[in-house]
Amino acid sequence: xxxxxxxxxxxxxxxxxxxxxxxxxxxxxxxxxxxxxxxxxxxxxxxxxxxxxxxxxxxxxxxxxxxxxxxxxxxxxxxxxxxxxxxxxxxxxxxxxxxxxxxxxxxxxxxxxxxxxxxxxxxxxxxxxxxxxxxxxxxxxxxxxxxxxxxxxxxxxxxxxxxxxxxxxxxxxxxxxxxxxxxxxxxxxxxxxxxxxxxxxxxxxxxxxxxxxxxxxxxxxxxxxxxxxxxxxxxxxxxxxxxxxxxxxxxxxxxxxxxxxxxxxxxxxxxxxxxxxxxxxxxxxxxxxxxxxxxxxxxxxxxxxxxxxxxxxxxxxxxxxxxxxxxxxxxxxxxxxxxxxxxxxxxxxxxxxxxxxxxxxxxxxxxxxxxxxxxxxxxxxxxxxxxxxxxxxxxxxxxxxxxxxxxxx
Amino acid sequence: xxxxxxxxxxxxxxxxxxxxxxxxxxxxxxxxxxxxxxxxxxxxxxxxxxxxxxxxxxxxxxxxxxxxxxxxxxxxxxxxxxxxxxxxxxxxxxxxxxxxxxxxxxxxxxxxxxxxxxxxxxxxxxxxxxxxxxxxxxxxxxxxxxxxxxxxxxxxxxxxxxxxxxxxxxxxxxxxxxxxxxxxxxxxxxxxxxxxxxxxxxxxxxxxxxxxxxxxxxxxxxxxxxxxxxxxxxxxxxxxxxxxxxxxxxxxxxxxxxxxxxxxxxxxxxxxxxxxxxxxxxxxxxxxxxxxxxxxxxxxxxxxxxxxxxxxxxxxxxxxxxxxxxxxxxxxxxxxxxxxxxxxxxxxxxxxxxxxxxxxxxxxxxxxxxxxxxxxxxxxxxxxxxxxxxxxxxxxxxxxxxxxxxxxx
Numbered sequence: 001x002x003x004x005x006x007x008x009x010x011x012x013x014x015x016x017x018x019x020x021x022x023x024x025x026x027x028x029x030x031x032x033x034x035x036x037x038x039x040x041x042x043x044x045x046x047x048x049x050x051x052x053x054x055x056x057x058x059x060x061x062x063x064x065x066x067x068x069x070x071x072x073x074x075x076x077x078x079x080x081x082x083x084x085x086x087x088x089x090x091x092x093x094x095x096x097x098x099x100x101x102x103x104x105x106x107x108x109x110x111x112x113x114x115x116x117x118x119x120x121x122x123x124x125x126x127x128x129x130x131x132x133x134x135x136x137x138x139x140x141x142x143x144x145x146x147x148x149x150x151x152x153x154x155x156x157x158x159x160x161x162x163x164x165x166x167x168x169x170x171x172x173x174x175x176x177x178x179x180x181x182x183x184x185x186x187x188x189x190x191x192x193x194x195x196x197x198x199x200x201x202x203x204x205x206x207x208x209x210x211x212x213x214x215x216x217x218x219x220x221x222x223x224x225x226x227x228x229x230x231x232x233x234x235x236x237x238x239x240x241x242x243x244x245x246x247x248x249x250x251x252x253x254x255x256x257x258x259x260x261x262x263x264x265x266x267x268x269x270x271x272x273x274x275x276x277x278x279x280x281x282x283x284x285x286x287x288x289x290x291x292x293x294x295x296x297x298x299x300x301x302x303x304x305x306x307x308x309x310x311x312x313x314x315x316x317x318x319x320x321x322x323x324x325x326x327x328x329x330x331x332x333x334x335x336x337x338x339x340x341x342x343x344x345x346x347x348x349x350x351x352x353x354x355x356x357x358x359x360x361x362x363x364x365x366x367x368x369x370x371x372x373x374x375x376x377x378x379x380x381x382x383x384x385x386x387x388x389x390x391x392x393x394x395x396x397x398x399x400x401x402x403x404x405x406x407x408x409x
Numbered sequence: 410x411x412x413x414x415x416x417x418x419x420x421x422x423x424x425x426x427x428x429x430x431x432x433x434x435x436x437x438x439x440x441x442x443x444x445x446x447x448x449x450x451x452x453x454x455x456x457x458x459x460x461x462x463x464x465x466x467x468x469x470x471x472x473x474x475x476x477x478x479x480x481x482x483x484x485x486x487x488x489x490x491x492x493x494x495x496x497x498x499x500x501x502x503x504x505x506x507x508x509x510x511x512x513x514x515x516x517x518x519x520x521x522x523x524x525x526x527x528x529x530x531x532x533x534x535x536x537x538x539x540x541x542x543x544x545x546x547x548x549x550x551x552x553x554x555x556x557x558x559x560x561x562x563x564x565x566x567x568x569x570x571x572x573x574x575x576x577x578x579x580x581x582x583x584x585x586x587x588x589x590x591x592x593x594x595x596x597x598x599x600x601x602x603x604x605x606x607x608x609x610x611x612x613x614x615x616x617x618x619x620x621x622x623x624x625x626x627x628x629x630x631x632x633x634x635x636x637x638x639x640x641x642x643x644x645x646x647x648x649x650x651x652x653x654x655x656x657x658x659x660x661x662x663x664x665x666x667x668x669x670x671x672x673x674x675x676x677x678x679x680x681x682x683x684x685x686x687x688x689x690x691x692x693x694x695x696x697x698x699x700x701x702x703x704x705x706x707x708x709x710x711x712x713x714x715x716x717x718x719x720x721x722x723x724x725x726x727x728x729x730x731x732x733x734x735x736x737x738x739x740x741x742x743x744x745x746x747x748x749x750x751x752x753x754x755x756x757x758x759x760x761x762x763x764x765x766x767x768x769x770x771x772x773x774x775x776x777x778x779x780x781x782x783x784x785x786x787x788x789x790x791x792x793x794x795x796x797x798x799x800x801x802x803x804x805x806x807x808x809x810x811x812x813x814x815x816x817x818x
Contacts, residue, residue, distance in 0.1 A: 055747040056740025056765075087736040089750070089766030122733025123767050186720055186737065227719045229734075230741035310636045310719065310805075311595055311813055318814030324531020325638075327496040328595065331465025332639035338464040341498070356465075357498030358532050396719075401807050404720055405727030 003285040003374050003394065005277035007160045013147035014165040014176045017201040018042030018241025022142035023153040026134025028127055029082025029120060034153035036131065038138035039197065040076040040107060045241040047074040048209040049115070050217050052234035058086035059096040059126075060116040061233060067100070067112040077115040077237065078103050078138075079195060080131050081156050081182075086232035087123035095128040102132040106139050119182065119195055119233050120156055151180040154195055157403060158184050160278050164270040166263040170256045173246040175202045177263045181271035185280040185404060187226035188308075194275060196221065196236040198267055202260055203242030205250040212252075212261050213238040220268035224392045226279040227400070228308040238264065276392045281399030284316050285375045288391040292382040298335045299382070299389035305333035306378060306391075313396030316376065321367030323352050330380060342383030348376060412694040412783050412803065414686035416569045422556035423574040423585045426610040427451030427650025430555035432562040435543025437536055438491025438529060443562035445540065447547035448606065449485040449516060454650040456483040457618040458524070459626050461643035467495035468505040468535075469525040470642060476509075476521040486524040486646065487512050487547075488604060489540050490565050490591075495641035496532035504537040511541040515548050528565055528591065528604055528642050560589040563604055566812060567593050571683040575672040579665045582655035584611045586672045590680040594689040594813060596635035597717075603684060605630065605645040607676055611669055612651030614659040621661075621670050622647040629677035633801045635688040636809070637717040647673065685801045690808030693725050694784045697800040701791040707744050708791070708798035714742035715787060715800075722805030725785065730776030732761050739789060751792030757785060 019041060026036040041047070049068055051061050067074070078099060085092045096116050104111045118126060151161035165178040183194025204212065217236055242248065249257050277285050288306050293299030306312055309329045315322040326345060331338070345353040348370035352362050370376060428450060435445040450456070458477055460470050476483070487508060494501045505525050513520045527535060560570035574587040592603025613621065626645055651657065658666050686694050697715050702708030715721055718738045724731040735754060740747070754762040757779035761771050779785060 054737060054740035055744065056736045056749050084733070087733045087762065087766055089764045092766060121731070122737060123762065124733070125767075186734075188741075229718050229720050229737065232733075232737050232740060309638050310809070311638050314810050314813035317810065320814065322530070324493070324496045324533070324641075325595075327465045328463060328531060328638065328641045331463035331641060332461075332597075335464065340465050353496065353532065355498045357496055357501060358534075396810060398807050398810050400719070401723050401726065401805060401810060404723035405729065 001283065002160045002278040003282050005160050005274055008148060008163040010148045012165060013163045014167065014178050015144040016176050016178050016199040016241065018045060018243030019199045019239060020142040020144055021146035021150040022138035022140065023146065023149050024134040024137035026130050028080050028130055034149065035081045036134040036138055037079040037150050037153040038076060038103065038135065038142065040142055041074065041239055042241045042243050045239055046204055046206050046209045047237060047239050048213045049235060049237045050213055052231055054230050054232045056087055056232050058084055058118060058233045059088055059092035060085055060118045061235060062093065063096045063100065064115045064235065067115055070112040072110055072113050074115060075109040075113040076103060076107050077117065079117040079154050081154055082120040083118055083124060083126050084120045084122045084233050085118040085126040088125060092126065095126040098128050099131050102135055106135055115237065117195055117235055122232060147178055147180060154180065154182040156182060157280055158182050158278055162271055162274040164267045166267055168259055168263050170202060170260060171246050173244050175200060175244050175260065177267050179267040179271050181275060183275045184278045185226060186229040186231040187224060187275060187279065188228045188230045194231060194234055196271055198264060199239040199241065200260065200264065201241050201244040203246055203248040204240035205248055208249050208252055208257060209238060209240055212264055215261055216265040216268040219265050220272040223390055224272045224276050225304060225307045226276060226394060273392055276394050279394035280403045281397040282394035283397055284395040286316060286393050286395065287377045288393065289377060289379045290382065291379065291388050292384055293387040294385040296387045296389050299387050301335060302330055302333040302380065303389050303391035305329045307393035310396055316371065316395040317397045319371040321347065321364060321371045323347060323367060326378065327353060344381040346379040410692065411569045411687040412691055414569050414683055417557060417572040419557045421574060422572045423576065423587050424553035425585050425587050425608040425650065427454060427652030428608045428648060429551040429553055430559040431547035431549065431551035432555065432558050433543040433546035435539050437489050437539055443558065444490045445543040445547055446488040446559050446562040447485060447512065447544065447551065449551055450483065450648055451650045451652050454483065454648055455613055455615050455618045456646060456648050457622045458644060458646045459622055461640055463639050463641045465496055465641050467493055467527060467642045468497055468501035469494055469527045470644060471502065472505045472509065473524045473644065476524055479521045481519055481522050483524060484518040484522040485512060485516050486526065488526040488563050490563055491529040492527055492533060492535050493529045493531045493642050494527040494535040497534060501535065504535040507537050508540050511544055515544055524646065526604055526644055531641060556587055556589060563589065563591040565591060566689055567591050567687055569687050571680055571687065573676045573679040575676055577668055577672050579611060579669060580655050582653050584609060584653050584669065586676050588676040588680050590684060592684045593687045594635060595638040595640040596633060596684060596688065597637045597639045603640060603643055605680055607673060608648040608650065609669065609673065610650050610653040612655055612657040613649035614657055617658050617661055617666060618647060618649055621673055624670055625674040625677040628674050629681040632799055633681045633685050634713060634716045635685060635803060682801055685803050688803035689812045690806040691803035692806055693804040695725060695802050695804065696786045697802065698786060698788045699791065700788065700797050701793055702796035703794040705796045705798050708796050710744060711739055711742040711789065712798050712800035714738045716802035719805055725780065725804040726806045728780040730756065730773060730780045732756060732776060735787065736762060753790040755788040
């Protein structure tokens with residue numbers, strides 16, 4: 001059951017001028033569900049992407065990078081669920097290329113002007129005939145107010161569709177930012193995410209858009225983990241259509257840039273947190289905040305050690321303040337010269353440990369009270385410097401095991 | 410349910426001349442169970458230890474290192490279960506020292522001639538009065554054929570007691586090697602293990618003993634993982650009493666050294682595998698063998714990425730050959746220049762993947778057949794060099810979650 005996460009209502013996802021979305025039930029893996037999405041962008045839209053660092057990255061990821069690097073201008077993209085087209089070798093590349101060819105034919109552009117995405121089971125051949133057969137239906141219902149349908153079309157083990165919008169005004173012109181994402185297992189993005197698509201009708205130069213997507217991803221999708229497994233298919237795409245009539249943002253020091261960057265980052269963070277709230281089997285949403293680190297890298301290392309520990313995640317599932325497990329994770333995170341006597345551990349508003357052990361003021365009943373809440377913050381002060389980092393994660397329940405044991409059945 | 414692991418019968422654990430063991434029910438945490446162990450060594454025994462790298466290491470670990478470094482000669486040791494005396498700060502150190510003081514008084518030696526060990530819940534005060542009160546009963550039943558009782562006395566969430574013996578002849582004299590260990594959760598030893606004690610009646614110089622324990626631990630306890638959590642209390646101790654009447658081994662190139670080293674390593678590996686077979690909730694025993702690596706470090710990295718993946722561990726629990734998850738783990742293990750097209754993945758005797766994708770010969774039914782077995786070997790050929798490594802692990806079941814959610818109740 002997702003933690004404090006409601007599916008966005010249709011009116012919550014605002015259309016973005018210059019972005020049309022169309023979907024289909026293509027029976028990629030299962031019948032009677034939306035499983036194919038096409039997005040079409042206005043001419044001269046700028047598109048930037050970040051992708052998984054997994055060496056076994058999927059064929060569509062390889063092709064996305066190739067097409068973005070070609071610089072011919074991206075006109076549209078296609079996403080199928082039910083099959084990841086990963087671990088599929090040369091044959092997988094051919095199938096991903098055939099998907100692009102078919103979509104390019106329908107959109108009247110070159111093959112390298114479209115981006116392909118796949119998500120689902122790994123190491124099985126993509127049923128490319130079904131993908132191609134489903135594309136005309138997607139094209140037939142392309143429209144600007146299809147964001148919620150699009151969010152639903154890219155779901156796999158997700159229980160709830162994930163989307164967010166923001167509005168702001170730049171240079172007197174209204175700007176909209178809308179994004180959707182999917183993902184709930186195999187979540188430990190490394191420089192990227194599961195699938196996420198964020199679009200704005202502001203005009204942004206290609207260089208500025210690249211800077212903006214890095215900023216946003218490092219404060220959103222790169223701060224989450226469900227199970228520590230980095231997917232083969234993680235991808236985030238940021239689209240700027242320039243259809244709001246405003247001037248192009250080409251300077252990363254302008255106030256307008258900062259305003260748009262922050263709106264994009266807010267949408268990205270909301271989507272990233274939505275993925276954790278819908279983590280497979282999740283019953284608790286945990287914010288792990290590490291403060292006082294010497295640098296951000298060591299803060300993140302400790303944050304992820306806590307967020308990945310099955311022992312800690314199961315204790316949170318049980319609402320059991322077995323908090324020594326958190327000390328153990330801090331201790332094995334790999335920060336060699338850590339002085340444990342300087343560390344202060346807080347659970348919500350409760351000081352749990354200091355001076356290398358349990359705080360004198362700590363009462364089990366206080367820990368118990370916080371552990372029962374659905375949203376819990378673990379805060380660790382390292383006392384070594386001024387660097388901070390935050391990781392969002394969820395607990396580890398019977399249902400995580402059940403979902404992943406039964407995944408293919 | 411432990412995987413193919415039977416508790417040793419009393420006659421399977423051979424006495425070691427010069428080592429006496431005594432136990433007690435000291436009610437450290439729960440009544441009516443053996444939870445306190447004392448071992449006493451013949452004069453001039455040599456003792457070597459390796460310990461957890463966790464920065465939040467337990468008070469007794471700190472004290473063990475201090476006492477071993479003092480070089481006064483170790484006369485005995487004490488182990489309590491039910492409380493780890495970790496994350497307990499300065500007060501924990503005082504309690505560990507008081508334990509040593511009490512045992513030294515009973516054994517008639519200096520405080521720094523005994524080693525203390527604790528295992529159990531973290532960040533709770535050690536009930537040192539109960540430990541001290543239980544020591545006389547341990548002393549009263551010290552004897553050489555108490556190894557099985559000792560193995561039982563150090564169990565926590567272990568279902569099965571763990572012990573192993575070997576006999577060999579060195580220089581015409583019979584030599585015995587016997588060891589015991591405990592552990593089934595928070596298992597990802599880093600340069601050491603959960604608690605393990607291995608003794609031999611051979612005579613071994615201190616320097617050679619240190620070399621021998623490193624060799625053994627790197628081929629046994631440092632090759633296992635249950636949940637990737639490195640404990641605060643991991644410790645392995647190797648004792649050589651010299652009571653068999655043979656000459657002292659003081660040269661690591663002698664044939665006798667190699668024979669004893671291999672016997673010790675065999676006992677250590679059997680104990681380490683027993684810990685995995687008794688992994689919390691384990692239903693499958695998995696051997697992850699990585700071959701053709703450029704060096705051992707990268708082979709181990711990939712082995713542990715597979716062994717730690719909750720997605721892979723739950724798929725093995727379900728006997729579901731969802732083997733793309735193994736490719737994903739190989740891909741995110743952090744070997745930057747891995748060429749996935751060179752990799753060959755085998756499940757038991759079945760070739761699953763090559764050339765970046767599923768092998769043409771692979772049939773789901775073959776994968777299914779292997780997945781149903783209780784002992785499964787995953788073999789990965791990297792095609793980069795000649796380095797190899799092996800990791801032993803278990804699957805991830807409902808019972809792992811249950812055991813760790815309910816640990817303190």
